[in-house]
Amino acid sequence: MTAPLWFDPTEILIGGTWQPCTSGQTIPLINPSNGSELALIARGKGDDIDAAVSAAQSALDGEWGRMTALERGRLLTEIGRRVLDYVDTLAEIEACDVGKPLGQARADAVALARYMEFYGGAADKVHGATIPYLDGYTVYTLREPHGVTGHIVPWNYPMQIIGRSVGAALTMGNACVLKPAEEACLTALAFARICQEVGLPDGALNVVTGLGTEAGAALSGHPGIHHISFTGSVRTGALVQQAAGANVVPVTLELGGKSPQLVFDDADIDAALPFLVNAGIQNAGQTCSASSRILVQRGVYDTVRDRMAEAYRGLTVGPAMDDLRVGPLISNRQRDIVRGFLDKGADLTVAATGKLQNAPETGAYVVPTLFADVPPDHTLARDEIFGPVQVLIPFDTEEEAVRIANGTDYGLVAAIWTANGARQMRLARALRAGQVFINNYGAGGGVELPFGGTGKSGHGREKGFEALYGFSTLKTVAAHHG
Numbered sequence: 001m002t003a004p005l006w007f008d009p010t011e012i013l014i015g016g017t018w019q020p021c022t023s024g025q026t027i028p029l030i031n032p033s034n035g036s037e038l039a040l041i042a043r044g045k046g047d048d049i050d051a052a053v054s055a056a057q058s059a060l061d062g063e064w065g066r067m068t069a070l071e072r073g074r075l076l077t078e079i080g081r082r083v084l085d086y087v088d089t090l091a092e093i094e095a096c097d098v099g100k101p102l103g104q105a106r107a108d109a110v111a112l113a114r115y116m117e118f119y120g121g122a123a124d125k126v127h128g129a130t131i132p133y134l135d136g137y138t139v140y141t142l143r144e145p146h147g148v149t150g151h152i153v154p155w156n157y158p159m160q161i162i163g164r165s166v167g168a169a170l171t172m173g174n175a176c177v178l179k180p181a182e183e184a185c186l187t188a189l190a191f192a193r194i195c196q197e198v199g200l201p202d203g204a205l206n207v208v209t210g211l212g213t214e215a216g217a218a219l220s221g222h223p224g225i226h227h228i229s230f231t232g233s234v235r236t237g238a239l240v241q242q243a244a245g246a247n248v249v250p251v252t253l254e255l256g257g258k259s260p261q262l263v264f265d266d267a268d269i270d271a272a273l274p275f276l277v278n279a280g281i282q283n284a285g286q287t288c289s290a291s292s293r294i295l296v297q298r299g300v301y302d303t304v305r306d307r308m309a310e311a312y313r314g315l316t317v318g319p320a321m322d323d324l325r326v327g328p329l330i331s332n333r334q335r336d337i338v339r340g341f342l343d344k345g346a347d348l349t350v351a352a353t354g355k356l357q358n359a360p361e362t363g364a365y366v367v368p369t370l371f372a373d374v375p376p377d378h379t380l381a382r383d384e385i386f387g388p389v390q391v392l393i394p395f396d397t398e399e400e401a402v403r404i405a406n407g408t409d410y411g412l413v414a415a416i417w418t419a420n421g422a423r424q425m426r427l428a429r430a431l432r433a434g435q436v437f438i439n440n441y442g443a444g445g446g447v448e449l450p451f452g453g454t455g456k457s458g459h460g461r462e463k464g465f466e467a468l469y470g471f472s473t474l475k476t477v478a479a480h481h482g
Ligand SMILES: NC(=O)c1ccc[n+]([C@@H]2O[C@H](COP(=O)([O-])OP(=O)(O)OC[C@H]3O[C@@H](n4cnc5c(N)ncnc54)[C@H](O)[C@@H]3O)[C@@H](O)[C@H]2O)c1
Pocket: 152, 153, 154, 155, 156, 157, 179, 180, 181, 182, 210, 211, 212, 213, 215, 216, 217, 218, 220, 231, 232, 233, 234, 235, 236, 237, 239, 240, 253, 254, 255, 256, 257, 287, 288, 289, 384, 386, 457, 458
């Protein structure tokens, strides 16, 4: 299977010109469904990042910087429409690059279009305020772009993460330098081609592929950027924050999670079941907001365990283009990390596993695994696995459930399944998480919903209107007119 590329992936985009990187070196991309080489990409480094940051600054000083909010909004809306024309192509590219089942990859492409539509419509609706002040003064605020924004994205949801961060940054009039992940970056390049096709001014979006330790490090420590948005691991997020801090550059960090779902005795188990399972195995569990811990009250514990186990036994795992429930992991390296976690669970009870279907041995496959009766302090119940692995943890009381749920370093997502309205309100406050879902998980991933973490899950918010505030800065103007 080859990806339907209509462009040369060894070229990077700087100031509107597609070109090889300065070093002339390339990095191979691997199709995780079968281990074959998919494409070569440019190994951009510091020189290329320098050029991209300069090009972005020139765009701010030129045509892009002069565009009105209305014009930017129309352009983004048009980009969204054009992305829809490419949905099937983008989905196939993503399936080959990430190993994501085709249907899930298609949903990501549709989400990318939706981000552009949402932000395009919002561009001319973000405004400042007038502030009552002393006699003789008129005081108001202006929302302005930061300037040049850096965007470092991971491999697990390239299109969605580019949509929510680059989309919001462009809306507010920033000029972007995007550094996609070296494991999967073809849809980032494709998106930039689409933006150019629609007429995004040169330099408003620049894309430099390369290694995180080279291009990524150069971007996060660059003195010419004014904001950086990073999505990825806690370890790298801390490095990015440190590098940006040296230049006093503000940072948004979207990091990992160990997100729990709390199922109480009075929950509607039929309604909960698809969410309990899907939130753990979507994108083979390689989702920052994956729900890897299922906390269940004793009265329904056996029922939930047995029904989840039954669902797990029906999970099929195979090549992305076969569009089964679960595809491969991103790489053999990631597969081995997840297998290492499974080894650490050798002392635990396996409630059920899924099964492989036409999965080549050369692919990066891990069979989804559900563990039962897991102690809350076990490694599998505390550490982010980033694979299709879920643990069931029984509890007796609400207080115990909250204590377990809040007992990790993370705080990204939590869900509560209960019919008790008072408990819903209590727990929505008590749970340490950037977002809490009541009788659902993820609310369909809507682009309108602000998203971000607490604790080691990061800080700052993307998605929704909140992102537009994050990708802009506030200027206060006080005029004295007597
Ligand atoms: N909160 C979210 O929205 C979200 C979304 C997706 C993934 N994640 C998290 O990301 C992690 C998995 O992704 P990963 O393993 O690719 O993460 P990673 O941190 O290794 O890589 C993410 C990005 O950072 C770049 N990078 C690597 N080293 C760098 C450095 N020294 N300086 C600057 N950039 C560098 C990479 O090239 C890539 O583009 C998981 O922990 C997951 O939870 C979080």
